[in-house]
Amino acid sequence: MTDAGYVIAGYSIVFGSLTLYVVRMLLRGRSLSKQVPPEDRRWM
Amino acid sequence: MVPEHTGSRATRIVGLLTLIGLVSVLVLGLVVTAPDEIQGDAARLIYVHVPVAIVMNVGFFVTALGSAMWLWKKSRWWDTIAVASAEIGVVFTALALATGMVWGRPTWGVYWTWDARLTSTALLLLLYLGYLVVRRLPSDAEVRNRRSAFVALLAFVDVPIVYYSVSWWRSLHQTATLSINTHIHGLMLFTLMLSMVVFLLAYAWMLTHRFRLAWLEEETESQGLEVAISERRAEAGVS
Amino acid sequence: MFHDAVVIAGKDLRLEWRSRVTTNQIAPFALLVLILFAFALDPDRGILTRATAGLFWVAVLFSGLLALQRTFAVEAADGNRDGLRLSGLDPAGIFLGKAGAIALELLVLEVVLGAGVIVMYGSTFRSWLLLVVTCVVATTGVAAAGSLYGVLAAGLRVRETLLPLLLLPILAPVLLGATRSFEAALAGVPSDGWPWVELLAAFAAIYVTFGVLAFGSLLEES
Numbered sequence: 459m460t461d462a463g464y465v466i467a468g469y470s471i472v473f474g475s476l477t478l479y480v481v482r483m484l485l486r487g488r489s490l491s492k493q494v495p496p497e498d499r500r501w502m
Numbered sequence: 503m504v505p506e507h508t509g510s511r512a513t514r515i516v517g518l519l520t521l522i523g524l525v526s527v528l529v530l531g532l533v534v535t536a537p538d539e540i541q542g543d544a545a546r547l548i549y550v551h552v553p554v555a556i557v558m559n560v561g562f563f564v565t566a567l568g569s570a571m572w573l574w575k576k577s578r579w580w581d582t583i584a585v586a587s588a589e590i591g592v593v594f595t596a597l598a599l600a601t602g603m604v605w606g607r608p609t610w611g612v613y614w615t616w617d618a619r620l621t622s623t624a625l626l627l628l629l630y631l632g633y634l635v636v637r638r639l640p641s642d643a644e645v646r647n648r649r650s651a652f653v654a655l656l657a658f659v660d661v662p663i664v665y666y667s668v669s670w671w672r673s674l675h676q677t678a679t680l681s682i683n684t685h686i687h688g689l690m691l692f693t694l695m696l697s698m699v700v701f702l703l704a705y706a707w708m709l710t711h712r713f714r715l716a717w718l719e720e721e722t723e724s725q726g727l728e729v730a731i732s733e734r735r736a737e738a739g740v741s
Numbered sequence: 742m743f744h745d746a747v748v749i750a751g752k753d754l755r756l757e758w759r760s761r762v763t764t765n766q767i768a769p770f771a772l773l774v775l776i777l778f779a780f781a782l783d784p785d786r787g788i789l790t791r792a793t794a795g796l797f798w799v800a801v802l803f804s805g806l807l808a809l810q811r812t813f814a815v816e817a818a819d820g821n822r823d824g825l826r827l828s829g830l831d832p833a834g835i836f837l838g839k840a841g842a843i844a845l846e847l848l849v850l851e852v853v854l855g856a857g858v859i860v861m862y863g864s865t866f867r868s869w870l871l872l873v874v875t876c877v878v879a880t881t882g883v884a885a886a887g888s889l890y891g892v893l894a895a896g897l898r899v900r901e902t903l904l905p906l907l908l909l910p911i912l913a914p915v916l917l918g919a920t921r922s923f924e925a926a927l928a929g930v931p932s933d934g935w936p937w938v939e940l941l942a943a944f945a946a947i948y949v950t951f952g953v954l955a956f957g958s959l960l961e962e963s
Binding site: 573625628629636664666667668671 | 886907910917947
């Protein structure tokens with residue numbers, strides 16, 4: 459593949475960052491969920 | 503019975519679809535599609551750069567919409583949508599800049615050019631960051647929501663002005679802009695379209711989770727406040 | 742609304758006149774910025790001359806930030822904000838008054854900077870009409886946007902760092918348009934500059950409108 463380094467860098471940055479962000483978000487969601495009783499979670 | 507996380511049946515389904523979609527995009531984009539005649543394999547970056555940029559704009563729009571709706575209806579739901587979308591938007595803006603630079607280097611020889619798109623994106627990042635800074639300022643919720651709503655709307659109004667003025671300015675100099683090769687067709691076009699849909703799906707999934715997280719954050723904040731108040735009261739001997 | 746605006750503008754301008762901060766501190770600061778640019782950009786290599794228009798407007802923006810910080814710092818002190826809120830003055834009028842006063846101060850600064858640029862950078866300005874109109878229109882936009890963010894940031898301890906972060910990205914198109922217009926004026930080709938004045942006018946119209954509509958709401962917080 460020509461310019462393989464750039465292509466791989468580009469894709470890795472996108473998928474890597476998003477994965478990190480999502481993981482952080484979900485973990486935080488879990489820890490906060492434990493603290494909030496179900497009645498207060500009336501989203502939507 | 504209540505889940506101790508921000509997921510739900512809807513998010514599981516959407517999440518699964520998104521993952522399948524992302525894998526498909528990876529396979530199609532990196533392997534199955536052919537390299538571009540002019541740009542070679544660097545053109546494969548289009549399958550991430552363009553969708554990421556689209557999500558960036560959608561996120562920004564949703565933040566502005568949420569802000570406007572909150573100012574009108576004063577409902578917590580809208581404010582929470584605005585802030586959730588803003589954070590996701592920052593992430594995607596940074597990614598749009600990064601992929602733009604990574605794509606620009608092999609194809610145009612430079613990491614950066616002052617064309618309308620890149621310049622507006624850089625400013626958009628700063629505007630978003632300003633929004634998030636204002637969000638984190640310590641204050642009463644109504645005040646915070648109002649301040650950030652105005653910041654979001656003022657920024658939203660400014661971005662087209664920035665884009666238009668920079669594109670006009672650069673056109674006077676006739677410098678090459680980072681334009682996308684318009685001769686895209688067949689499987690490449692399909693992959694691009696698929697990727698856009700998949701990334702938008704991913705945005706919706708992330709927005710849902712981030713919304714719920716933001717909701718929980720506010721609940722725990724006010725909980726924390728109540729606990730602190732009752733502790734103070736206990737200390738003071740008041741029941 | 743306009744009567745209230747004049748009341749507020751009058752108050753702010755009188756305050757400035759008596760304290761002389763604009764003349765004694767902000768104007769020298771503006772000239773200092775011009776001098777620093779000369780140090781940074783080596784007058785002998787001609788960069789300074791080519792960059793004059795841009796440097797002028799960057800100096801205007803920085804000085805404008807100072808002026809804005811000052812006018813809203815004055816408001817934050819001694820519960821002036823509550824006083825304003827309770828005074829019964831139309832908030833849209835308060836906005837126009839504050840923005841108007843800032844605009845006038847900025848115009849004075851621009852005259853000073855203009856003189857500075859002519860003397861220190863050896864610029865020759867032609868197309869005076871273009872110059873003046875550009876200054877008026879660009880300044881209106883800066884003053885309007887600045888007053889909006891100023892009131893938003895007023896009373897916050899982080900005001901000094903927050904205001905530039907919020908305001909400068911918004912003002913980027915003003916810097917762009919005003920600079921291009923000035924370049925046209927310096928080159929003696931005003932027809933190149935007038936389209937940029939239209940952009941500046943659009944910006945000013947949008948932010949003045951926004952201010953008239955939103956200022957009251959922003960003033961209400963504590």
